[in-house]
Amino acid sequence: MKTIYTDNNATTMVAPEVLEEMLPYFSELYGNPSSMHSFGGNVGLKLKEARQKVADLIHADPGEIVFTSCGSESDNAAILSALAANPDKKHIITSVVEHPAVKNLCQSLEKEGYRITFVPVDNMGRLDTDILYAAMDNDTALVTLMWANNETGVIFPVEEIAEKAAEKGILFHTDAVQAAGKIPIDVSQAPIDMLSLSGHKIHAPKGMGVLYVKKGVKFHPFLKGGHQEGGRRAGTENTASIIGMGKACELAGSHLKEMDTRVRAMRDHLEAGLLENIPAATVNGEKDNRLPNTLSIGFDAVEGESILLLMDQTGICASSGSACTSGSLDPSHVLMAMKVPFESAHGTIRFSLSTYNTMEEMDHIIEVMPGIIQRLRDMSPFWKKH
Numbered sequence: 266m267k268t269i270y271t272d273n274n275a276t277t278m279v280a281p282e283v284l285e286e287m288l289p290y291f292s293e294l295y296g297n298p299s300s301m302h303s304f305g306g307n308v309g310l311k312l313k314e315a316r317q318k319v320a321d322l323i324h325a326d327p328g329e330i331v332f333t334s335c336g337s338e339s340d341n342a343a344i345l346s347a348l349a350a351n352p353d354k355k356h357i358i359t360s361v362v363e364h365p366a367v368k369n370l371c372q373s374l375e376k377e378g379y380r381i382t383f384v385p386v387d388n389m390g391r392l393d394t395d396i397l398y399a400a401m402d403n404d405t406a407l408v409t410l411m412w413a414n415n416e417t418g419v420i421f422p423v424e425e426i427a428e429k430a431a432e433k434g435i436l437f438h439t440d441a442v443q444a445a446g447k448i449p450i451d452v453s454q455a456p457i458d459m460l461s462l463s464g465h466k467i468h469a470p471k472g473m474g475v476l477y478v479k480k481g482v483k484f485h486p487f488l489k490g491g492h493q494e495g496g497r498r499a500g501t502e503n504t505a506s507i508i509g510m511g512k513a514c515e516l517a518g519s520h521l522k523e524m525d526t527r528v529r530a531m532r533d534h535l536e537a538g539l540l541e542n543i544p545a546a547t548v549n550g551e552k553d554n555r556l557p558n559t560l561s562i563g564f565d566a567v568e569g570e571s572i573l574l575l576m577d578q579t580g581i582c583a584s585s586g587s588a589c590t591s592g593s594l595d596p597s598h599v600l601m602a603m604k605v606p607f608e609s610a611h612g613t614i615r616f617s618l619s620t621y622n623t624m625e626e627m628d629h630i631i632e633v634m635p636g637i638i639q640r641l642r643d644m645s646p647f648w649k650k651h
């Protein structure tokens with residue numbers, strides 16, 4: 266049975282070109298980039314190249330790129346740095362639909378005495394910017410918002426919000442983990458102070474992250490140790506993964522057009538096919554303002570986990586809500602914040618595509634999904650009540 270992988274917002278395959286670039290740095294080229302000898306120094310030169318490629322993807326300067334261990338670390342480092350840089354300010358603004366890497370840290374900071382404004386979204390997943398702007402005050406240390414949502418793909422107007430934050434002298438961080446490689450990101454176009462990326466969402470390895478820190482922004486690292494990354498992140502560099510990240514960013518930049526055209530067309534075809542062939546199905550999120558690869562779709566009166574199990578038997582991989590929350594039977598915090606009706610939220614499946622998917626795969630999904638949903642609905646007391 267062939268696997269059809271449509272769970273790319275959870276993680277992606279390491280691109281063959283990325284792996285090829287990385288492999289020598291596990292074996293023959295294992296030097297420490299900080300060493301005085303050229304054996305290590307040559308690895309340092311390769312890291313410099315990788316840093317440039319990452320910077321190019323987001324139109325930054327290589328000196329503004331800090332390599333970390335994952336997107337979650339980048340988010341934590343940004344938020345904690347903003348607080349350390351503004352010890353007198355005790356307020357953070359974020360949204361109700363952030364990834365746990367931001368949400369859980371903010372909730373724990375709230376317990377420590379910080380004031381957190383969790384800005385709500387409407388039933389399309391759009392941020393209430395009136396509430397957001399009204400919440401900005403002299404005590405606000407940071408606004409931290411995701412660029413695009415991992416579950417619905419809904420894109421937030423981060424550039425506009427960064428401008429407003431800058432006008433008030435408030436630091437602005439964005440979690441661009443899901444936006445990167447799917448839509449253009451240009452930090453030179455808006456006063457974004459910090460921005461997080463994750464390798465494994467863009468065909469680089471897992472355990473690789475990036476934090477962009479705008480030149481001039483005071484950075485306070487929470488990890489104390491050696492002077493790597495310009496004193497902004499201690500620890501001997503994960504050389505192979507950094508080199509892989511460089512290659513992945515180069516590929517991501519060259520695939521942006523394909524994301525906007527071929528991948529978008531596959532997503533739209535899948536969406537239209539499912540809506541046409543399955544009754545009582547609803548797309549979650551603002552249709553015209555989503556990542557081109559993401560489809561979150563709820564099927565009334567069935568359980569997402571049961572759908573996933575039957576899909577799995579036919580070789581199709583997807584998620585119910587967010588990969589991080591599957592395991593719990595409650596609808597995800599994102600769908601609940603959007604007030605998606607309970608019976609549709611419970612039956613929500615997220616398909617997330619990559620450039621490795623094909624239209625034939627979409628046709629296959631469209632062919633098998635109606636049978637899967639019908640089979641489950643035939644057993645569902647909730648469906649019989651319809």
Ligand code: PLP
Binds near residue numbers: 340364440464473
């Ligand atoms: N932020 C968002 C929006 C994500 O989707 C994820 C991963 O799912 C992360 C942060 C965390 O990234 P990592 O898995 O590299 O820690």
